[in-house]
Amino acid sequence: MAAFLLSFSYLFLSLILLKKPMNKLKPFSSDFDPLRHESPSVDKVGVEERVARIQTRSIKNESKIQGLKLVLNMIDLTTLEGKDTPGKVKQMCYKAMHLLDAHPGLPATAAVCVYPSMVGIAKAAVKGSDVKIASVSTAFPSGQAPLNVKLDDTRFAVENGADEIDMVISRGKFLSGEYQFVFDEIAAIKEACGKARLKVILETGELVTLDNVRKASDIAIHAGADFIKTSTGKIQPAATMQVTYTMLMAIKDHYDRTGVMIGMKPAGGISTAKAALHYLVMVKETLGDAWLSNEWFRFGASSLANDVLMQIIKMETGVYQSSDYFSID
Amino acid sequence: MAKKTDKKISSWDFSPSPEGISHIELKDKYDLFIDGKWVKPSSGKYFESINPSNEEKISSVAHANQADVDKAVKAARxxxxxxxxxxxxxxxxxxxxxxxxxxxxxxxxxAVIETLDGGKPIRESRDIDIPLACNHFFYYAGWADKLDYAFPNRKVESLGVAGQIIPWNFPLLMAAWKIAPALAAGNTVVLKPAESTSLTALKLAEIIEESGLPAGVVNIVTGFGDTGAAIVNHPDVDKVAFTGSTDVGKIIQKAISGTDKKATLELGGKSANIILEDAPIDQAVEGIVNGIFFNQGHVCCAGSRLFVQESVADVVVKKLKQRLDSLYVGNPLDKNTDIGAINSKEQLQTIKKYIKIGQEEGAEMYQSPCSIPTKGYFCPPTLFTNVAQSSVIVQQEIFGPVLTIQTFRTVDEVIQKANNTPFGLAAGVWTDKGSRIFNLTTKLRAGVVWANTYNKFDPTSPFGGYKESGFGREGGLHGLEAYVKLS
Structure with missing residues (x-):
């Protein structure tokens, strides 16, 4: 009898264990669910090596000019300061549309990125142009507010004309393993966005490991992100090539599983044309040319544009100009 | 969710970015470097050195015969x-x-000469071959006055004259592997570079001449197999060091049997690269690419046999194919080239022969759809699936950009299969679990086992093989030991 009970409970136990398979294939099969399945592991040393190799690509002549113009057109020109005023925002919006009037043929930036309170001002300022309005929301940058506040924050921005919402995830919840909470929050904000595209900021500087970055990317994509974004710009390190590479591979696996494209936005810390070109090479060699437009790739940056402009002028005239020849709105 | 779209918004290609060649100095004709002087070959014969990426002649190189080798050994003595x-x-x-x-x-x-002469991408000769060659000299220079500490409580003596024969896949690096420890230990050297890649060894001879190294300490004799045979068979050579094919290694071993010549042989390989199901897949795919396509697969320790656990085989193969498609094959001098030219016409024919055998054996082939130059010797990166331990392309060393992919179910199975080869030079293991790494590394019979990486070299680390991959170690303290007599 005892033996029977023992074998019965053994059978029962193994049934329970069988019910929760941690199939390593899952991240690559169509029924992958980051809340139930492990994400693929990421080897930091390998990522660093891959990124280093990408940085040895030599971008010259025509491809450099083409790349630099692409970079300008991918910038979310950003001001996110406590001291932002309508005056500052209006001037930045003008810069976004007129990067260097002395040099015709240059694109505008993709968007301007502001706080919700400045969305209305910015919307009016870029009227008639292709420049989109991106607004941070969800109690940016910490995200330490209740969901209803975050939803109100988001709706306010959308109602004032935001085309894109840059939300932050709850990093504290993520780090304590409450993935479901993080997922639900993103899904709720996505719903509040309506037609606005949702960028989900992982704040990778607080997630620390690449395994965490991958997990958070998978959760964000699964919860409805249109874009995933590295950082708020308020925490160091902000965007790095390693982190961006890890996120690009999450986007790639999602695309391979579902055929659905997700956008990528590294933000913070990318201030030179050379670094920006390395990011483009990385996108090209991981996701392919289809992602090389501002519909699918953005740079969150405030000072990148002028360095790119300086390089374009250098390419065309052969000489560097002083920074005083480039406006600093 | 973002809408599904395949619309290609823009395409962005890299403009050609060739490394300049105006700064290099090459002579039209190179003589033999014997006893600190440039001397004409006694036969008066020269052969051409060809650029494998465009089949143009770069220079002429002297063909040393037995008399020349004798002169070089006498100078070294x-x-x-x-x-x-x-x-x-x-x-x-x-x-x-x-x-x-x-x-x-x-x-x-x-770096530029290495690429011109051998066909390897400038990225590799610039970032790997040349810096590593320099590091070997730096590393062994440090040991020269510390031999008593290298082998404590032993009496350390040099051997005498070392005859060294090196291959064409890493011409300058192999010269450094051979010459640096020999000199540090107090030996003198007669070195023969491979006939298709003599130029950087000759440039090294110029450097040695300029450095004021006493005449005869290093002698460089160029030529073919007969030149090498003359070195191996010379009665006054105390030590033979050879890197190259297993076939030639066997001939050398026969030739020196019955003599008291010391030998180190670093021969062929058919190394296993093992991907377990918990491996970081994307990084493993990079490792597979680095393992087999580094230097067009002309690497004795190339990870040419890939073993993938069945549960992740489909995704690994899929990702590998995607990655293959993003590799640039072409002009080795272009800084963006990932895969350069095959070293010689003969080697290209060998590789093509094996590709044909693979197809005839019923293996499934995938080649990246890259465009390859019409002139020069090129081979697109090639994968074979649906192969077994019994396939010829799995058993024999191809020495080209050709990877065979087998699947396995358990760790024990893969250890058995990985060891089931006459070779034993290197292996790679990819897993997220430390205990698995230690389990596999102790059971794989290979001279080098890499964990979660592949094709990493360092002057401080010994390198060498088991079984038909040779004996003796090069690099590190072990490499120094091969050039001393201990008592």
Whole structure:
């Protein structure tokens, strides 16, 4: 009898264990669910090596000019300061549309990125142009507010004309393993966005490991992100090539599983044309040319544009100009 | 969710970015470097060195015969008895350091010549071959005055004259692997580079000449197999060091049997690269690419047999194919080229022969759809699936950009299969679990086992094989030991 009970409970136990398979294939099969399945592991040393190799690509002549113009057109020109005023925002919006009037043929930036309170001002300022309005929301940058506040924050921005919402995830919840909470929050904000595209900021500087970055990317994509974004710009390190590479591979696996494209936005810390070109090479060699437009790739940056402009002028005239020849709105 | 779209918004290609060649200095004709002087070959014969990426002649190189080799060995013996064998380690070290520094100063020139002569991408010769060659000289220079500490409580003596024969896949690096430890230990050298890639060894001879190294300490004799045979069979050679094919290695071993010549042989390989199901897949795919397509697969320790656990086989193969498609094959001098030219026409024919055998064996082939130049010797990166241990392309060394992919179910199975080969040079293991790494590394019979990486080299780390991959170690303290007599 005892033996029977023992074998019965053994059978029962193994049934329970069988019910929760941690199939390593899952991240690559169509029924992958980051809340139930492990994400693929990421080897930091390998990522660093891959990124280093990408940085040895030599971008010259025509491809450099083409790349630099692409970079300008991918910038979310950003001001996110406590001291932002309508005056500052209006001037930045003008810069976004007129990067260097002395040099015709240059694109505008993709968007301007502001706080919700400045969305209305910015919307009016870029009227008639292709420049989109991106607004941070969800109690940016910490995200330490209740969901209803975050939803109100988001709706306010959308109602004032935001085309894109840059939300932050709850990093504290993520780090304590409450993935479901993080997922639900993103899904709720996505719903509040309506037609606005949702960028989900992982704040990778607080997630620390690449395994965490991958997990958070998978959760964000699964919860409805249109874009995933590295950082708020308020925490160091902000965007790095390693982190961006890890996120690009999450986007790639999602695309391979579902055929659905997700956008990528590294933000913070990318201030030179050379670094920006390395990011483009990385996108090209991981996701392919289809992602090389501002519909699918953005740079969150405030000072990148002028360095790119300086390089374009250098390419065309052969000489560097002083920074005083480039406006600093 | 974002809408599904396949619309290609823009395409962005890299403009050609060729490394300049105006700064290099190459002579039209190279003589033999014997006893500190450039001497004409006694036969008067020269052969052409060809650029494999465009089939154009770069230079002419002297063909040394037995008489020339004899002259070189005599010069080496004289230098050993007269100067080098008696010199203090501290003084020897100074010379070796000087050679290392001069190589560094000429690194760019050496890299370009290596690429012109051998067909490897400039990215590799610039970032790997040349810096590593310099590092070997630096590393062994440091040992020259510390031999008593390298082998504590032993009496350390040099061997005498070392005859060294090196292959065409890493011409300057192999010269450094051979010459640096030999000199540090107090030996003199007669070195023969491979006939298709003599030029960087000859540039090294120029550097050695300029460095003021005493005449005859290093002699460089160029030529074919007959030149190599003359070195191996010369009665006054104390030590033979050979890197190359297993076939030639066997001939050498026969030739020196019954003599008291010491030998190290670094021969062929068919190394296993093992991907377990918990591996970081994307990084493993990079490792597979680095393992087999590094230097067009002309690497004795190339990870040419890929083993993937069945549960992740489909995704690994899929990702591998995608990655293959993003590799640039073409002009080796272009800084963006990932895969350059096959070293010689003969080698290209060998590779093509094996590709044909693979297809005839019923293996499934995938080649990246890259465009390859019409002139020169090129081979697109190639994968074979649906192969078994019994397939010829799994058993024999192809020495080209050709990877065979087998699947396995359990760790025990893969250990058995990985060891089931006459070779045993290297292996790679990819897993997220430390305990698995230790389990596999202790059971794989290979001289080098890499964990979560592949094709990593360092002067401080010994390198060499089991079984038909040879014996003796090069690099590190072990490499030094191969050039000394301990008592």
């Amino acid at each position: 004289k230098a050993y008895n007269g100067v080098w064998g008696k010199m203090s380690g501290k003084e020897r070290g100074k010379y070796i350091y000087r050679i290392a520094r001069m190589m560094q100063e000429k690194a760019r020139e050496l």
